[in-house]
Amino acid sequence: MVAARELIGTWKIVDYVVIGADGTLTRLHEPGSIGTLIYTADGHMSASMTARILYKGEADRTVFLGYCGPYECRDTYVLHHVQVASDPALVGTAQRRNVRFDGDKLILSAAPSIAGGPGSRSELHWRRV
């Protein structure tokens, strides 16, 4: 069970990985990727990231991804109800992230990962600032 009090505060990104259907791990994050995730006590969240994304067969490029909105904790996951986003396709969606903790790390995972295809999952690893 995830409780809001475990999430409330500010987190910075420490790792971003995609785990393929066959278990292979791709690190989509290079040193220099930065991100901030804020959960407020009044029930809203904001994620802001710039990442150097490694695309197969393409030059690396730096992308900005930001979104904000109310959130709610349910069982083992958190729902981010996106109201404002740098990618218009996200607005109005609920982004579901499974939540687990590993020591002092917060791990949010999405399955399937958009980048990794069927059977894959992506994981964002965060630490409190």
Added chain:
Amino acid sequence: MIETKDLVGAWTIEAFKLTDGKGVTIEPWEPGATGYLVYGAEGHMAALITAREKIAGAASRTTTLGYSGPFECKGTHVLHHVTVASQPGIVGTTQRREARLEDGRLILISAPSLVGGPGSKAELFWRRAQK
């Protein structure tokens, strides 16, 4: 005076007004802009705005501005120390905003405005976000 406790929580955008050096005020965005501003109790903030910017004699264009970082309150101002941003040029800068609370609204003012030149000011109007 503005204090952290006045800011902490989430806000959504209501309006943006730009006043030039001659005192003429315009609203540079088309209706429908979306914006979120979040201040965490432990001293970090994030802002994200998407708007359609009016352009004289041309079609409007979509503009996105997002940034995040630590903040601090100093007198009547809040300082946003930008560590992550959609525009690489503002990473590492301090964005200084006069902060006023009026009728439950938060007004953040930058003067001079980045786009308006000397004597200008930009005002962003925010309301507490609803769930």
